[in-house]
Amino acid sequence: MGIFTSKQQPEPAPCSLLTVKIIKIKNLRKADLFTQSDCYVNVWLPTASLKRTKTQTVNDTKDPVWNESFHFRIQNQVKNILELKVCDEDKHTADDHLLTVFFDVSKIQLGETVRLSFQLNPQGNEELEVEFTLESSPDVPEKIFTNGVIVSREVACLEVQLDKGRVKSESKFTLSVDGSYEEAKNLTLHSWLCPAAPAKFHYVKFNQSELDIELRRRVLCPASRERNETTTVHLTSFPVEEKVTIPPNKTFDLSVKSKDWTQGLLFKRPKEIDVRLGYDLCSDEKNFLKKRKQVVAATLKNILHLEQDLKDHEVPVVAVSTTGSGMRALAAMYGTLWGLQRLKLLDCVSYITGSSGTTWTMTDLYEDADWSYKDLGEIIKNARKQAAKSKMSAFSLASLKTYHKELCQRTIAGYKTSFIDLWGLMIEAMLNDGNNNHKLSDQRRAVNRGQNPLPIYMALNVKDNVTTKDFREWVEFTPYEVGFLKYGAFVRAENFGSEFYMGHLMKKLPESRICFMQGMWSSVFSKNLLDAWHSADNSEDFWNRWTRDTVTEIEEVPDLPEQPHEIPTRMFTPAGGLSNALRDILTDRPAVSKYHNFLRGFQMHNEYMQNQQFSKWKDTILDESPNELRDPTDHLELVDTAFFFDTSCPPLLRPERKVDIILHFNYTGGSQAKPLERASTYFSEQGIPFPKTILNDEEMKNLNECYVFEDTDNADAPTVIYFPLVNDTFQRYLAPGVERSTAEMSLGNVDVSSAFSPYSTRQVSLQEEDFNKLLNLTNYNVQNNANTIFQILHKTVERKKQVQGSQIVS
Template sequence: MSASKPNESVKRRNKNLLNNSEQEFVAGRRNTVLQSLKKLKIQCSRKEVPNIALLGSGGGQRAMVGLLGSLVQLDKAGLLDCILYLSGVSGSTWCMASLYKEPDWSTKLETVKNKILERIRGPEVSLTDAMAKLKKYYYGKDFFSLTDVWAVLAVTSYVKEIDEHTITEQRNQHNKDPFPIYAVIDKQTKQSKDGDPWFEINPYEAGYSLSGVFVDTGNFGSQFHKGSKIKHQDEFDILYLQALCGSALGDEEDIKKSLWPKIKDFFQNETTIEAMRKDDPISLSVDECHRALMDLVNMNLSVLKGEDPSGFDKSIRTNLNELSGGKIQPIYKMKTVETADKRADKRYTNRVTLDVCEYLRSRNSNWLVDIWISICKCMAEWIWGRKYNFLHNMTDEAVNSTLLQSETRDYIDAGLLLNSPYFSVLREDRDIDLIISLDFSEGDSFMTVNGASDTCKKLKIPFPEVSVPSDKGKKPKDFYVFKGQNAPTVIHIPLFNAVNCGDKVEDWRKKYRTFQGSYSAEMIADLMDVAGKNISNNREKLKEQIRAVIEEKDWD
């Protein structure tokens, strides 16, 4: 396949009609699947080739390493070439992005695996490189958000690189690999519970999976009006894609507890401070700005920790009130920790954060300070993944009207709604026969498959009945099969289970938490091994289910 010129208009996909490039890709991949089935001695004609999707759930670095270990064993078992689609959310997309940077990675997976492991065991991205990347993101587009910050300060600490390639560059590089789908959700639609929140990004198209409206991936982020592009924005790179998909490893408070310290560490580093001092501001000195912003960071951290933030509040007002002409004033006196009203303190802190940012911006001309101010502002307003809405002012009765009205949309980690990308592969036009769900979630081992089942019932999407076994929870098994008439078969595989972990399932879960920094080389090796066992221990069961969907499918 050759790369094509980006289509500069919004496209609606009719049911059972894939994008032409995806149709071509799938046709070629089905030939690969057929040959793979023959090697496995699974009888199948060209017409009977099943459409099999492999799903990787979220789970931070646990999901990244777990998916890699699973794919390695699928390859060794001769099953990897049976997979038509590979779709992921959150941490699984970190693995996918690392794989798909290598052309035809599935033909040389052992070599690619070693390169990935060597990198993620190695040193983090340097502060100088991180600073340069943050500057590129800040000045390179119309909307700067916490996704940019998360990419540079958080994702790089796990993937250990800044990948500036784009997904559309991969269009002619993966003829021998499964078709990749990266899944996120629309934040506003999730919050309103009105419309289609499920959003996917693949090398050809980005758009709403169930509504069937898409734009060329190279134009996702550009400004559209009534379905036609009116202002171009450069395509985002792979690092940003990893942050967009893996932008929220937990609830808001968890993320803030992770992100504020990273912001603090970054801006109190001597290298960063020295870079600030090289560019003199117009009137307010870098040191004064730095002191005020560091107080602001510490005040936010104190509120999150349930500590008394009033000292930082006082310091901010003492340093800046005189200069601001009394503009930065408390709404009310912040309470001491003994009588704290946590919600009121958060509201107050957000207000002070915005006031301080507004004042400092008016008195500052230093680019690094300006970025810091924008980061603090984004933290207060909680802005993630903001993009121009390519559906703005379109007329389409099949799309929820609220989706057509707003000029911008925010896109976030799909794990905040459903921690597995079921709805990218449940599109009717993809006609999936078998879903293999690798679940790397923290907590309930059946939350994703139950959530998918419940949502499918509401939306009348064919999905098997999910009967949750009595052994769910602390000691799940390593292989579950859910079947239903006129619905895809779903194989559900929890990462830590009674088979590969014995009676130490809880110990494994405690060892591999989502929020604990990057894993050691020994932890990565152990996790690769335990994830791989879920495939190697179930090779025959996987073959049996592939045979079954071939036999059960109505091919007429």
């Protein structure tokens, strides 16, 4: 087992002092029919403070004037987006939200005072006037960790000691620090005890954090109701490492001490983070590739009849990519791998990626540390038995009681459970004879010598009340680590699901059993109504008009010098109540898989939009809205990647993996060409090297068993050898070159596409005859196109030799 080591070093990064002066609004729009607005401005900079502040309310005027100033201490390396929310105050109903201006603070240069007029509505001469001043902070530079996309801020530890003081009876307190890891704690002080143990909070040292203390008084009768006693302590108002007693005039005594969270007593530097920041492969995967290349090189020399051993740079990286739909994908993948093994091609593969049903096959195989060296025919026997057995017991009352008991234990352990976890337990019951204690990190035993390809699984992180089309983030899972392709942030596989704050592991939870991972990777129940609409009809305009808020770019006067990393000023105008209600209905997901967010607390780097690695995967409307992009959500919401497009290629296109050949096997129902075509179009739009995979109408009507797609103009694009799920020559041939007898013709009749196919995604069982037919079909399709695979392998080896030779000459 590899050891996770972080070589990341903290960087000193100075803070600045920002003053925001809200001056006035001219020609403000009306919120009420008969009167002018009673206007105030809510001022919020979430990267500096989680508490919102506001101006006074100016009543009944279209030209309110405030001249009120607000002060923030900001980290210059962070993307600071100021939100100015203009509201109309109502006495008897909720305040009306008129608009919000989003302003990138990096437009203001250090040492400047700039007065800006935001053009809210040029036609109506509606303007918001604000003055900004940016000054140096006298504080020592903050020590941050960053990869140029996300930032881990310096964390301090607060200790709060409460004494009873003049309170004689039992006292109950609520202590809270917004934005801290702990958020809030409840304490009870008993009259017969010494002072309670200090309460601890971990918070961003250079944020404008506050400690709120509430003494809850017992009410004996409604007529004598007393208000709770509250105290607020500004954590920036007292020195670090010194114990301060406050306040002396309260009925309880309070002492507060804040200290730097350092790497032990001997090392006075910020505590190292437990999230790996960086886009490079982890050291474990690099070590795996070195070992795997030795296996691949020896195999290629044998099957390609090479005269000399291949050098390390001449060994191509070959990957198997699969798509999935339930039991059909499970059986089909076994046949594919069996065919590759018979051709000795399985030992040429360095990566296997899967989604949905193929993850069921992969997790089964990787329980055996040497599965690819064993006869897959024997392994398949058990899979066939599990596929054919009745699944009724998995849904019985006794099973449901067992599931409920384990889910309760999972909740007690610290996980947030959902129906997807129940689905994972059902998958386990359908595919096993008992509980399977295997975990993702256990699969390291199957790759520790480079003896098998490295498995990679995929999921999408989504947001509540947002469609998958509008927001999704690729998350990959390997036996070594779990991480975001877009952010370049990874945690050890055994720590996925544990609680993190600002990159630090705060609470270790037991690693999930593999069945809970299977439920997440094949979460067919997470689709909302808008996702279903997009799947059925790509014309999204109608629904978007009725469900999206309005966000427009606006100008400020005078024009400021443009910075390459700045985000344009935008104005948000909320949709009406009907649109909000409709959006809630359409975007509500029945169930998602929820895990603690290991990116909790991270903030976006000031120049994150210019990072080339981030740009490869930024593809949604929220990617230019950093306040929403990395909001302080406690949980990730993970769904099946098929909700976007059904392919498991994305992790193979990380340039660090240098994949040369992708053997892409499609097991989905419906169109066999459209999923890969959509993926190819997506990669092209993202600037990710990938060949065009478009087939003409005639080719789509009569699909072959195998296609080769190449981009001869881009050496970085992998060669894709694509296998659609079709029953072509298998109908007439028992094996490549061996024709079927009349009695064997029925065995070649495999219905993979009609409405009456036994391989429907809804099927949870496959009879042995149907399992064998599909198994033999995919096995045959691989073997019947062996020459194509060998030719591409030989061609790729020769190309890599030539490239290296030309580099040596130059």
